[in-house]
Amino acid sequence: MAETILETVRLVRTYAGGVQALKGVSIQVPKSKCTAIIGKSGSGKSTLMNILGCLDAPTSGEVFIRGVPVDYTDTARLIDLRRNEIGFVFQQFNLIPHLSAQENVEYPLLFSYRPEKERKDHASALLARVGLEHRGSHYPGELSGGEQQRVAIARALISEPAVVLADEPTGNLDSRTSDDILDLIHEINRKEGTTFLIVTHDADLGDRVDHQITLHDGGVI
Amino acid sequence: MGQTLDFARISGRQILRRRARLILTILGIAVGVAAVVAIVSLGEGIRAHSIEMISEQSDLTLIEVTGDVRDGAIIPLTTAKVAALRGITHVRGTAPVITVDLATPHQTYIGAVGIGWDDFSTVFTPDFSKGRGYSENSDTAVLGSEIAESLRKYEGIRVGDDLTIRIREYDASGAPVDTEVVFPVAGSLRPRGDMFDTLLVTDSTHLEEWREGYGVYDTIYLRVDAPEHVFAVADAVRGLGLQAQGPFEEIKAVNRLMDAVIIILSFFTGISLIVGAMMIINTMMVSVYERTREIGITMALGASQRHVLTLILLECLYIGILGGIAGDILGVLLSMGINTLGKSFIIEQLGPGFAGFASADITLVTPALLAAGLGIAVILSLLAGIYPGLKAARLNPVDAIRRGM
Numbered sequence: 055m056a057e058t059i060l061e062t063v064r065l066v067r068t069y070a071g072g073v074q075a076l077k078g079v080s081i082q083v084p085k086s087k088c089t090a091i092i093g094k095s096g097s098g099k100s101t102l103m104n105i106l107g108c109l110d111a112p113t114s115g116e117v118f119i120r121g122v123p124v125d126y127t128d129t130a131r132l133i134d135l136r137r138n139e140i141g142f143v144f145q146q147f148n149l150i151p152h153l154s155a156q157e158n159v160e161y162p163l164l165f166s167y168r169p170e171k172e173r174k175d176h177a178s179a180l181l182a183r184v185g186l187e188h189r190g191s192h193y194p195g196e197l198s199g200g201e202q203q204r205v206a207i208a209r210a211l212i213s214e215p216a217v218v219l220a221d222e223p224t225g226n227l228d229s230r231t232s233d234d235i236l237d238l239i240h241e242i243n244r245k246e247g248t249t250f251l252i253v254t255h256d257a258d259l260g261d262r263v264d265h266q267i268t269l270h271d272g273g274v275i
Numbered sequence: 276m277g278q279t280l281d282f283a284r285i286s287g288r289q290i291l292r293r294r295a296r297l298i299l300t301i302l303g304i305a306v307g308v309a310a311v312v313a314i315v316s317l318g319e320g321i322r323a324h325s326i327e328m329i330s331e332q333s334d335l336t337l338i339e340v341t342g343d344v345r346d347g348a349i350i351p352l353t354t355a356k357v358a359a360l361r362g363i364t365h366v367r368g369t370a371p372v373i374t375v376d377l378a379t380p381h382q383t384y385i386g387a388v389g390i391g392w393d394d395f396s397t398v399f400t401p402d403f404s405k406g407r408g409y410s411e412n413s414d415t416a417v418l419g420s421e422i423a424e425s426l427r428k429y430e431g432i433r434v435g436d437d438l439t440i441r442i443r444e445y446d447a448s449g450a451p452v453d454t455e456v457v458f459p460v461a462g463s464l465r466p467r468g469d470m471f472d473t474l475l476v477t478d479s480t481h482l483e484e485w486r487e488g489y490g491v492y493d494t495i496y497l498r499v500d501a502p503e504h505v506f507a508v509a510d511a512v513r514g515l516g517l518q519a520q521g522p523f524e525e526i527k528a529v530n531r532l533m534d535a536v537i538i539i540l541s542f543f544t545g546i547s548l549i550v551g552a553m554m555i556i557n558t559m560m561v562s563v564y565e566r567t568r569e570i571g572i573t574m575a576l577g578a579s580q581r582h583v584l585t586l587i588l589l590e591c592l593y594i595g596i597l598g599g600i601a602g603d604i605l606g607v608l609l610s611m612g613i614n615t616l617g618k619s620f621i622i623e624q625l626g627p628g629f630a631g632f633a634s635a636d637i638t639l640v641t642p643a644l645l646a647a648g649l650g651i652a653v654i655l656s657l658l659a660g661i662y663p664g665l666k667a668a669r670l671n672p673v674d675a676i677r678r679g680m
């Protein structure tokens with residue numbers, strides 16, 4: 055069994071309206087593996103991802119990143135975790151529209167005060183890594199959905215996070231492009247050893263994931 | 276530092292996304308700044324003209340020092356005070372004087388002042404229409420232009436003649452005793468437009484015995500090296516417990532009046548600045564609302580609340596700088612307009628003969644005024660950015676990403 059990089063213990067999240075989106079979820083995400091979370095709409099997948107991504111706090115339960123418990127009351131620490139340990143890939147790509155592809159990839163490093171040269175070199179290398187070395191100066195509006203998602207993946211990788219959280223990364227893509235994106239994730243995971251946690255309802259993941267967690271109605275089955 | 280530049284670049288891009296809106300917002304603040312700049316330039320112009328007029332008509336570097344009464348005690352003008360006054364920096368000359376009222380046997384009354392010749396020369400630079408100055412420790416005298424004229428007319432006394440003065444004193448029994456003293460008239464002064472026109476000036480030792488007053492001197496005149504140092508010297512004089520007066524005080528009065536006028540006028544024009552600031556608040560609120568998702572993403576990618584606030588405030592800083600510059604430019608144009616209109620108004624009112632009078636500018640735009648215009652725009656814009664900025668910084672990233680447009 056591989057080392058666990060991310061772990062939750064009896065995670066509960068009750069929303070203000072009384073909806074219990076997570077009802078004691080305990081999962082383990084192994085390092086350098088690609089883990090998938092599947093489940094129907096409304097089963098709590100996004101809620102779980104937001105808590106793991108330190109964007110939202112659990113009502114009870116614990117999260118460990120690299121074995122260290124996350125203190126959800128320590129705002130500065132949460133920002134630090136988002137900046138350094140978490141990479142996000144969203145369903146809607148969510149690139150900054152007035153920044154070029156290259157600048158979008160660099161963007162997270164702006165908040166960790168990295169020197170410009172380092173940012174630029176790193177971002178160029180990552181753009182090449184996702185096959186967009188010639189599109190760096192293009193703006194999101196000029197890129198196809200698949201290309202935008204590649205830029206978003208490069209952006210998620212730039213701070214060399216402990217884990218990349220991808221919430222339905224192919225949800226807005228046609229099936230062929232989805233396949234390409236999943237291939238790319240798989241390849242990065244294999245070659246670079248980056249840990250991925252992917253939410254998807256793609257039945258067709260095949261052997262591109264190492265490990266699969268199914269959520270149903272706020273619980274793991 | 277590099278990071279500040281990166282933030283500045285990102286914010287710059289952000290405001291350039293909506294150019295029409297940016298321009299309107301900038302104009303909003305610029306109009307307010309322009310109104311203030313134009314109004315204040317008019318006030319400053321009037322101030323400058325008034326001061327110039329005072330300067331032309333009066334002797335700004337002259338200070339008249341008299342004894343003061345402090346806590347019931349009289350502080351007399353002594354030789355020690357003269358020495359102290361001479362020690363003040365920027366004092367070029369001191370002229371301690373005594374004053375005596377004299378009369379001729381024909382009942383022409385003459386005010387006489389006693390001043391050492393050297394002091395009289397340095398402080399008052401006499402200019403003779405006839406004759407020359409009196410000498411130290413002598414009984415010769417010089418006459419002011421007006422008194423010289425009346426003595427010539429009514430008593431036939433000219434430069435080179437002897438002026439006889441009758442001094443009346445009273446003996447122990449109260450009976451008047453008249454003595455006659457002779458002042459040979461060494462010269463007469465050109466008209467000066469000051470008190471010396473009606474005075475007789477001679478060495479002080481000669482007048483000493485008829486003087487009635489306290490202290491050694493009645494007044495000490497100071498000559499300051501330049502008009503800009505007068506206020507400081509006057510303060511130093513007051514520091515010695517003495518009174519300082521002079522034509523320079525008119526400038527103080529004008530300044531005080533114009534300060535009040537300018538403050539009141541800028542207050543009313545400043546109201547348009549509030550409108551401009553509210554426009555910025557509105558623009559930034561809309562902008563934050565439109566960018567809700569983007570802000571959420573930025574936070575998810577590791578930006579702190581402070582980073583978000585900084586980005587928003589930087590946008591306001593740009594609006595402020597651009598609005599300030601545009602406002603200064605508009606203000607200068609407006610002030611030029613006031614000049615042109617104002618001049619033709621003056622010529623119309625006073626006739627073409629006064630065209631020369633209107634050649635000078637009515638308004639005065641100083642670099643300090645332009646800097647203030649820019650500063651006001653920047654400060655207002657930053658203040659206007661605080662609320663939208665905090666609103667953005669306090670967004671919940673999950674909500675912002677999901678709800679965002």
Ligand SMILES: Nc1ncnc2c1ncn2[C@@H]1O[C@H](COP(=O)(O)OP(=O)(O)O)[C@@H](O)[C@H]1O
Pocket residue numbers: 069070071073074075093094095096097098099100101102
């Ligand atoms: N902010 C919220 N406030 C109230 N209820 C919410 C909120 N977000 C999600 N929920 C509810 O929580 C449940 C799980 O939602 P979510 O985690 O988005 O599921 P999934 O991503 O698997 O579709 C749903 O019933 C949803 O309506």
Ligand SMILES: [Mg+2]
Pocket residue numbers: 099100101
């Ligand atoms: Mg979801």
